[in-house]
Amino acid sequence: xxxxxxxxxxxxxxxxxxxxxxxxxxxxxxxxxxxxxxxxxxxxxxxxxxxxxxxxxxxxxxxxxxxxxxxxxxxxxxxxxxxxxxxxxxxxxxxxxxxxxxxxxxxxxxxxxxxxxxxxxxxxxxxxxxx
Numbered sequence: 001x002x003x004x005x006x007x008x009x010x011x012x013x014x015x016x017x018x019x020x021x022x023x024x025x026x027x028x029x030x031x032x033x034x035x036x037x038x039x040x041x042x043x044x045x046x047x048x049x050x051x052x053x054x055x056x057x058x059x060x061x062x063x064x065x066x067x068x069x070x071x072x073x074x075x076x077x078x079x080x081x082x083x084x085x086x087x088x089x090x091x092x093x094x095x096x097x098x099x100x101x102x103x104x105x106x107x108x109x110x111x112x113x114x115x116x117x118x119x120x121x122x123x124x125x126x127x128x129x130x131x
Contacts, residue, residue, distance in 0.1 A: 010077075011075050011076075011077040011082045011084075012075055014033070014082060014106070014108070014114075015072055015075050015082065015084050017033055018030065018033060018104075019070045019072065021033070022068060022070060023067070023068060023069060023070065025062045025065060025067065025068070027055060027058045027059050027062055030058055031051050031054060031055055031058070033113060033114055034051055034054060034113055034114050034117065035051075035109050035111060035113040035114060035115045036050065036051055037049065037050055037115070038050065038051060038054060038113075038114060038115055038116065038117060039115070039116045039117070040053070040054045040057065040117045040118075041117070041118045041119065042057055042061070042119045042121070042123075043119060043120075043121045043122065043123045044122075044123075045057070054117075064090075064092060064093060064094075064126075064130055065090055065091060065092060065093060066091040066092070066093055067091040068088055068089060068090050068091060069088070069089045069091075070086050070087070070088050071086055071087045071088075071089075072084055072085075072086040073085050073086055073087070080107055080108045080109070081105070081106065081107055081108075082104075082105075082106040082108065083103065083104070083105050083106075084103070084104050085101075085102075085103050086101070086102060086103075086104070087099050087100065087101050087102070088100055088102055088121070090126055092126070092129055092130055093130075094129075094130050095129035095130050096129060098125055098126055098129055100121055100122065100123075100125060100126065101121070102119060102120060102121035103119075103120045103121075104117070104118065104119050104120070105117075105118045105120070106118075
């Protein structure tokens with residue numbers, strides 16, 4: 001697992017691991033990066049607590065997609081916090097492909113897993129496209 005004591009590239013490694021799991025639509029691979037008691041928030045949805053709750057959110061999102069791609073533009077770190085700015089292109093099962101900007105804010109715990117994961121994104125355009 002990734003931890004800030006493993007050198008200056010730990011944050012880029014963590015972001016690459018997230019990107020790899022997401023782009024493979026691999027919910028279980030994504031969940032391996034999370035603490036059991038993770039706090040997770042996607043867009044304007046309410047936060048959920050724990051890996052099992054996150055599993056439901058991620059599976060629901062992935063079920064709407066044929067694929068997705070991340071274009072990470074920058075990664076910032078401060079101690080055990082990682083912030084990254086990016087664009088995601090969703091390839092929707094029902095509707096057009098859609099590219100949206102977002103920012104993720106992650107807190108990595110002492111166990112080297114993400115304990116707090118917040119995704120700041122406006123999903124309204126995607127919801128409108130699939131409805």
